[in-house]
Amino acid sequence: IAGITQAPTSQILAAGRRMTLRCTQDMRHNAMYWYRQDLGLGLRLIHYSNTAGTTGKGEVPDGYSVSRANTDDFPLTLASAVPSQTSVYFCASSDYSGQGASGYTFGSGTRLTVV
Amino acid sequence: GQNIDQPTEMTATEGAIVQINCTYQTSGFNGLFWYQQHAGEAPTFLSYNVLDGLEEKGRFSSFLSRSKGYSYLLLKELQMKDSASYLCAVRDKDYQLIWGAGTKLIIKP
Numbered sequence: 001i002a003g004i005t006q007a008p009t010s011q012i013l014a015a016g017r018r019m020t021l022r023c024t025q026d027m028r029h030n031a032m033y034w035y036r037q038d039l040g041l042g043l044r045l046i047h048y049s050n051t052a053g054t055t056g057k058g059e060v061p062d063g064y065s066v067s068r069a070n071t072d073d074f075p076l077t078l079a080s081a082v083p084s085q086t087s088v089y090f091c092a093s094s095d096y097s098g099q100g101a102s103g104y105t106f107g108s109g110t111r112l113t114v115v
Numbered sequence: 116g117q118n119i120d121q122p123t124e125m126t127a128t129e130g131a132i133v134q135i136n137c138t139y140q141t142s143g144f145n146g147l148f149w150y151q152q153h154a155g156e157a158p159t160f161l162s163y164n165v166l167d168g169l170e171e172k173g174r175f176s177s178f179l180s181r182s183k184g185y186s187y188l189l190l191k192e193l194q195m196k197d198s199a200s201y202l203c204a205v206r207d208k209d210y211q212l213i214w215g216a217g218t219k220l221i222i223k224p
Contacts, residue, residue: 040123042202042216043158058211090157101165103148103204104212106157 003027006091006107013081013114021076021110023091031094032074033104034058034066036087043090049074081114088112117141119215121203126221127193135188135201135218143208149177149188150202152217158202162188190220198222 007022025032034046045058049068063085065077074093078085088111092104120138127133139147146165150158164170164179164186176189188201200217207213 040216042119043204043214045211048211101146101163103150103160103163104158106159108157 003105004091004093004107006110008110009108010111011113013112015082015114016080019078019081021089021112023074023076023107024072025093026072027093027105028071029093029095029105032068033092034064034074034076035090035092036060037090038087046076083114086112086114117207117213119203119205119213121215121218123216124219124221126223129193129195129222129224131193132189132191133193133220135220137186137203137215139184139203139205141205141207141213144181145206145208145210147179147186148204148206148212150204152200152202154199193222195222195224
């Protein structure tokens with residue numbers, strides 16, 4: 001592993017089903033983030049975690065939950081998927097709760113289609 | 116509210132120079148980032164400005180004016196591989212990144 005790994009790469013999901021998107025980083029970054037990216041809207045923050053054991057809500061948290069049991073893993077769960085959650089999901093991480101000059105490192109994304 | 120504005124799309128010619136502008140209104144300011152995102156890929160870090168002025172990195176330069184809430188990304192000697200979306204993001208007083216919707220840059224031969 002080098003950087004951030006997301007799984008699955010893509011998924012078609014029936015509405016009402018539960019789904020967990022996985023995110024693992026090997027850079028020992030303190031902070032991790034989940035974004036969704038929709039055409040014309042840019043990146044929108046769903047949830048974040050500044051350090052293991054803590055999480056916070058972003059701009060669009062409804063319908064999603066996260067956990068941060070350790071430094072490396074930050075899974076995103078859709079409890080009951082709806083078509084409006086069709087999007088590309090990016091996991092990202094950063095040093096020092098995002099205060100550094102290096103910005104965020106992104107995973108390769110998960111393309112989710114809810115039908 | 117917080118807002119980042121950038122043009123939706125720009126077109127330029129291979130070998131030329133293009134300037135992508137970004138204006139912002141945020142709750143506090145702790146740095147501005149530019150990212151490049153090729154279609155179907157993740158964003159990758161290009162530049163960071165926290166003080167006024169120009170930061171140069173090879174063919175790419177980024178400028179910041181905090182008093183005007185303005186930045187631009189300057190791309191010189193454009194190559195076809197520069198066709199991508201360019202995202203402007205500002206870190207606010209809570210150290211959260213606020214993202215613009217991105218500028219799609221199309222390079223023509």
